[in-house]
Structures are given as C-alpha cells and as structure tokens.
Amino acid sequence: MRLADLDVIVTAPPAPGWGGRYWSLVKVTTDTGITGWGECYASAVGPSAMDAVIRDVFARHMEGEHPENVERMFRRAYSAGFTQRPDPTVMGAFSGLEIACWDILGKDRGRPVWALIGGRMNERVRAYTYLYPRPGHDMTAFWTSPEMAAESAVALVEEGYTAVKFDPAGPYTMRGGHQPAMSDISQSVAFCRAIREAVGDRADLLFGTHGQFTTDGAIRLGQALEAYAPLWFEEPIPPDNLLEFQEVARAVRIPVATGERLTTKAEFAALLRTGGARILQPALGRAGGIWEAKKIAAIAEVFNAQMAPHLYAGPVEWAANIHLAVSIPNLLVAETIDTPFHRDLIRGAIAVEDGFVPAPEAPGLGIEVDEALARAHPYTGGQLHLEMQEAPCNYRDGNVFLGGAPPELP
Template sequence: MKVTGVKTTVVENEDPYIGGKYFLFLEVETDEGITGLGEKVTGSSFNNSGWKEFTSQIQLIHETCEAFLIGQDPFNIEKIWSDAYGSRHDYRHPSLHYTSVLAAIDMACWDIMGKATNQPAYNLLGGKFHEKLRAYAYMPSGWQDSPEKAGEIARQLLEEGNSACKLDPFTPLHPGPRDVGLPEIRKAANIFEAIRKEVGDDLEVGIGTHGQLTTYSAIRVANILEEYNPFWFEEPVPPENYDEMARVAAHTSIPIASGERLVTKYEFSQLIEKGAASIIQIDVGQAGGILEAKKVAAIAEAHYAMIAPHMYCGPIAAAAAIQVDTCSPNFVIQEANQGPLHKTIFKEPLAFENGFITPPTGPGLGVELDMDVMKSRIVS
C-alpha cells in the first residue's frame, strides 16, 4: 500500500466554538482506495482573524506530506514520523505547530492501518485495557457567583453521573507568572469548602491555573487548598520550567498535572523524570499523535504516573485521544470538552454519557464523517 495524495479541509465549528472556531482536517488517500482521517489542532478560538489564518498551516501540512508521506507505506509510521521530525534542521526543535502536523499525519495513518486490518487502532497498540473511560469537563459557569452556588453546581454534576470536574479559581487569566494574594486564595478555599460540604468526597475537583503563578504563590495556594483534597493542581507554574514545577510538587501532597502545552517524548520525559508532575495531560493532537502519546504513556507508566489527556480540539483529534486512552494501563481520566458539532459530525457520535466515554469499536479511529453535516460546515 502507498499514499497517493492528501486533502485538507477547514470546517467551521458551531457556537459556542468548543475546541476552536475552525477545525483543520486531513484526509490521506492510498492506492488501495482506503482513506485515513487526521486533524491538525489549531486552537483557533483564541483569535478572530477567520479561517484564512490557516493558510500557512495548510501549506505546512502539504509541504510535509509531499516531502515525507506521499509514496510511503502508511504502515511505516515510525519511519515517516522520524524522517519528518529529524530530517530538516529547522524542524527538529519541536513546536506545537509542527508536531500538530505530525499528529495529523499519524492519526490518518493509524486510521488507514485499522481500516486495512479491520481493527480499532487500540487493538493494534496492545488491545482494549479499559471497557469505558472516565471523563470530566470544566465546572459549568455560575460557580464563580458564590461558594453556595458552586456547591449547588457540584451537586448537579454528581446527580448527572459525573465523578470529576475542574475549575479555574484565579481569574481573569494572566500570562504569568504572577503573585496571588491571600484574599484570592481564601476565596478559592471558600469555594472548595462549599463543594466539599455539599458533595463530600464523591466529586473530584481539579484546580486549573494555566501556568500563571510564581513558584512561591503556587506553594502558598497548595498549602491552603490541600485540606480539601483537590484532584490535581494543573500547571501551577508556567510549564516550560520543569525544575520550578518540581519544587511545587515537593511542597504539597496535591498531585501536580501538566502537559497540555508540551510536545514529543523528549519534553515529557524531562517533566516526568524530574518528578514535576504525576498526572500527564498530553494532547494527542498537539504532542505528535497516537504513537508518540503511547510512548509518553509508557514513560509515565514506568514512573507510576497516570495520563489524563487534554482535549480542546476538534472531533477527529478527540477520537484519536480515545484510542490512546483505551489501550493505556495508566489512563485515569479524559478531558471531554465537546461542542454541538462534535455530536453531529460523525455518522455514529462518540459516546459521552454519565461521566464516561465508551470507546468506539469500528476500525481505525472508529469514526466516519457524516458528509451531509460536513457540506454545511466546510469553508475551504
């Protein structure tokens, strides 16, 4: 089997644009008539310049595919990925833009392999370890109004079948690192106290901060919130300094979570080996794809760390993350941010229900685009 061509498509998301205002899909064609789906994660909700902002990203996809994918056997993912990552001097230093191109190619190749063998990708990566996948999302808006309101929302989440959620208590977000004063920390503590009084220990609540704190502020926050047993403390400091994150980890019993802005096994190995995080939030669509994520999961497993993949992306990248979750022994929970389009764009939607995801059983990524829905959303 050989790859004969590639096609990119920009798809407009539906309001409220969860995962981005636009999605960038990749289709990889082969000489045996099998087509694989991939997605380049774009994070496009963070600017308003429209879909034409993707011109350079689309060009990068096509240049990379022409150089390293066309004419290759899609089963040879290791070689395709390695050649694309290491052959050009300017590309070897990883970046979210380039590794997300590699991820899109990787997803499409796994989709092709699965379709060619009539197996889900997770069966080709060790088989199904989990029958269902625990999931979480951000606590719905309104919890900021008062601690009592936060408690009410926590009760509602629990009654809907959820076992975990996440909130960002230090807003508005700041690029950081910044000091967080005692009044802000006490306000967050009051919210956690109200949640614990309402639902006890039945609902896990993670702290998100988007890396906006100084090391000493993060340690102070951890010391005050520790008694409420948060699920994790996510990116307590900017994620690029593993040593400072490890300092925070050494000062608290709250598990440190990080990884949504890291790429490749090389960056994750430093995070894990330095003891900077024990919950690894790899983004399969940004960090390099399914195979790279599986390698990161293995490094984490050897250090008794768990994976809780990040999911702020389109539906194809979400399907790829689920494949990794299903076959990874050290999977703990999957972020599950889904917008309306995620639920309609596939002929059989990904099954998110009562706080759990049911892995698809179809071949490859286990999903097939509904072309009637696609036609109404394509912008380029």
C-alpha cells in the same frame, strides 16, 4: 497502499466555542481509496498558515509512504530542518496526520485502533469534563460564581461523572508567570469549598490553571486549596521551565498534572525525571500522535505516573484519546467535551455513558465524520484557536476569565 491525498478542513464550533474557536481537521486518502481522519491541535499560527504547514509536512515527510511507517515519518518530521527537537507547530501538524494514518490502518484491517497498539486494556474509559453553565445560568456571571459551579457539578455527578474540572483563578496573560491576586486565591478557595460541599466524595475535583503563575505564586495558591483534596493541580506554572515544576510538587500536597502544551516524549520524559508531575496530560493532536503518546504512557509507567489525555479541541482528537486510553494500563481519566456539535460531527459514534466512554468497536477511530457539517461551519475570523490576554493581572478590581472562546478579548 500509499498515502496519496490530503485535504484540510477548518471547522468552527457554534458559540460560545467549547473546544476553541476552530478545529483543524485533516482528511488523508490512500491510493487504494481508504480515507483516514485526524485533528491537529496547534494554535500558535493562524489557520491559513497552519494549513500550509500541514500540507508541507504531508508532502515533505509522508506522501507516498505506507501508513504503517509512522516511526519513519515521525523521525523525518521531528528532525526536519536539521532541528531534531520538539517543535509544537510542526509536531502539531504531524500529529493530526499521524492520527489519520491509524484510522486508515484500522479500516484496512477491519479493527479498532486500540487493537493495533497493544489491544484492549480497559473496557471503558473514565471521563471528566469542565464545569459549563447549565440552563438558566448567566453565561458571564457563571465563571465567578461558586454557587453556579456547584450546581453544575451536582448535575454532572447525577449524569454519572466522577471527576469535574474548573479554573477560577485568572488571568491568562502573555506576560508569563505572575503572583495571584489575593482575591483570586480567595475565589479559588470558595469554588473548591462550594463544589466539595455539593458533591462530597462522589467526585474528584480537578483544579485547572493554564501556566499563569510564578513558582512561588503557584505554591501560595496550591497550599490554600489543600484542605479540599483536589485530585490535581493542573499546569500551575508556564510550561517552558520544566525544572520549576518540581518545586511546586515538593511544596504542595496536591498531585501536579500537566502536558497539554508539551510535545513528544522528550519533554514529558524530562518532566518525569525531575519529579515535577505524576499525572500527564498530552494532547494527542500536538504531542506527536497516537504512537508517540503510547511511548509517553510507557515512560510514565516506569515512573509510577498516570495518564489523563487532554482535550480542548474537536471530536476527532477525542476519538484518538479514547483509543489510547483503552490500550494503556496507567490510565487515570480522559477529558471530554460532550456538546451537540461534537456529537453531530462524528454522528454520535462516541459518547459518554454514565460517566464513562465504552471502548469503540468499529474499525479505525470508530467514527464517521460528517464532512458536509464540517464544511458548513468554516472559521472566518482572525483570532487563534485560543489566545492569552495582553492586560496584566488586575490586583485592584479582580480578574475574570470567560470560558469557551469569546469573540473579543478583554
């Protein structure tokens, strides 16, 4: 059996774009006719350029190989161009293709992917979700309303979720770290207070940021939130300076979580060595794929750290996350985006049940991709999967960050 054919499908979820503006799905077929699906979570170049990168990685490093040889193919891609270092775009392309290899292997052997990477450790996977607007909520006002956030949290807890995430402290700018506006700190405290009062101890609060603060700014914000005992303080500073994470971790009594923008065990291991984080959030469509994420989990175990696979993408990456989560002992929780489009794209094969995702039992990733639906929603815009704004932090009028993938940037 050899990897023989590749197709790339760029699918755009309906507005407001939960999971990003588009998802790069890959369909890999062997010379024996087995098809595997993967998803590439890399967004630094546009979808047409990413299509070319994916096809180049496949043709250069994978075509003609047996899908079992993921280690060999990884080393080729990792070392390509005489680099031998993490490259988020190349590794994003490889990650989706590698996920497809595991889907193929599982289907060939009639076993779910988790059975091929160590077996079933967990019967079900604890899930968390962002707070999204509920019916009747104003889609714009929601993101600055502690009251609406609390209502959303209560509804999700009643559905069975035991952890909810929110990120009220903007903005996310290309300028890198900044000091938070005092109004952003106050709003963040108000969100934590309202949600904690609404759900009590029935759910963990996951405070999200996206690397937007300076080290000192993150410490100021984190210390203001300590009274509400969030389970984590997510990516409080830019991911390009791993040493600074330890300063935040030492100063704030909230566990630091990070990893959605990191790739390969090299970056995660460096973070663990410094004590900068004890909750790791790899995005499997960027971090190197399922096998590399399994290695990251093993390294984390040595440091008494836990895994919380990240998801701001489509349901194919979600499926990969779940198989990893089923197989590892140091699982904390896994992110989910449970929209009708996510469910329909994989024909409801994976779903959240009372706040947990049962271990899939079908071969491979355990999903059936609705290819016609994927092709019926092509991405035709010119923006990236997600983008940071150019305008700096607004210290006078406050900052608003709209969830999803709004069509126009502020």
